[in-house]
Amino acid sequence: MIRQKVDYGKYRYSQKEILKYIGESAALCGAVDYLFYQTPWVMLLVVPVSVFFLRWKKKQMIRERKRRLNYQFRDALNSMSVAVQAGYSVENAVSACVRDLEQLYPKNEDIVAEFRYIETQQRVSVPVEELFLDLGQRCKVEDIENFASVLYTAKRSGGDLGNVIQKVARMLGDKIDVKKEIEATLAAKKSEQMIMSLMPAGIILYLQLASPGFLDILYGNPFGICAMTVCLAVYGAAYWMGKRIVEIEV
Numbered sequence: 001m002i003r004q005k006v007d008y009g010k011y012r013y014s015q016k017e018i019l020k021y022i023g024e025s026a027a028l029c030g031a032v033d034y035l036f037y038q039t040p041w042v043m044l045l046v047v048p049v050s051v052f053f054l055r056w057k058k059k060q061m062i063r064e065r066k067r068r069l070n071y072q073f074r075d076a077l078n079s080m081s082v083a084v085q086a087g088y089s090v091e092n093a094v095s096a097c098v099r100d101l102e103q104l105y106p107k108n109e110d111i112v113a114e115f116r117y118i119e120t121q122q123r124v125s126v127p128v129e130e131l132f133l134d135l136g137q138r139c140k141v142e143d144i145e146n147f148a149s150v151l152y153t154a155k156r157s158g159g160d161l162g163n164v165i166q167k168v169a170r171m172l173g174d175k176i177d178v179k180k181e182i183e184a185t186l187a188a189k190k191s192e193q194m195i196m197s198l199m200p201a202g203i204i205l206y207l208q209l210a211s212p213g214f215l216d217i218l219y220g221n222p223f224g225i226c227a228m229t230v231c232l233a234v235y236g237a238a239y240w241m242g243k244r245i246v247e248i249e250v
Helices: 015-037 040-085 090-104 110-122 128-139 142-157 161-210 222-246
Strands: none
Touching (some): 015 222, 040 090, 040 142, 040 161, 090 110, 090 128, 090 161, 110 128, 128 142, 161 222
C-alpha cells in the first residue's frame, strides 16, 4: 500500500502521545509547584501549560523528522548516483534506489515511503523532476530543495544527469558530515547545559529535604510568591538562552 503525500510542516499526535505529553506537562507543573510555590492552585495551570508543551514538542518532532529525512536522503542520492553511473536512467535509478533503501531502513521510514511514491507516480507518466520538486516543497529541507531544482534544470536543459547527481551527492554528503561533526562536538556541551539547568532546582530540593523549614518564609505569603516568581522567570530565561546557544543550525 502506497502512503499518501505528507506535509512535513505538520504533525499529528497519536492518542498515546497526547496522553504521554499531558502527563509530562502535569509532572512539570507539579515539580514547579513543589519547588517554588507549594500551593495546589498552581496545578490549575496544567491545562494552559499542556497546550504550550504540546506545541513545543510538535515543533521539536517536526524538526527532528526533517533532520532524519535529510540524513536519509544522502543515502538515497548515493544509491541513485551509483545506478546512474552504471547506465540506468534517472527513472530506473529511482526504482533501484527503492530496493536499496528498503534494505537500509524499515519500510515505514519517510525516505522509503517517499521514493516508493515517486516510483509509483513515474508509472503514470509524472516527470521525475516534478516529483522531486514536490518533495522539496513539502519537506522544506534545503538540501532536498536544491537537488530538486538542479535536477529539474538538468532534465529540461539536457545536462549530464550522471555527473550532476554525483556532484550533488558528494556535496550533500560533505555537508551532512560537517553537521554530524558539529553535533558530536556539541553533545558534551548540551549535557553540561542540561546539568547546569537542573542545578538551581536541585539546590532548592536539597535545602527542602536537608533543612526542613529553612525555606518556609518563601511559601504561603505575598513576598515569597513574588520572590519565587522572579526566580522562576530568571530560571526559565536562563534555560531558554542556554538551549539557544547550544542549538546551532548549519
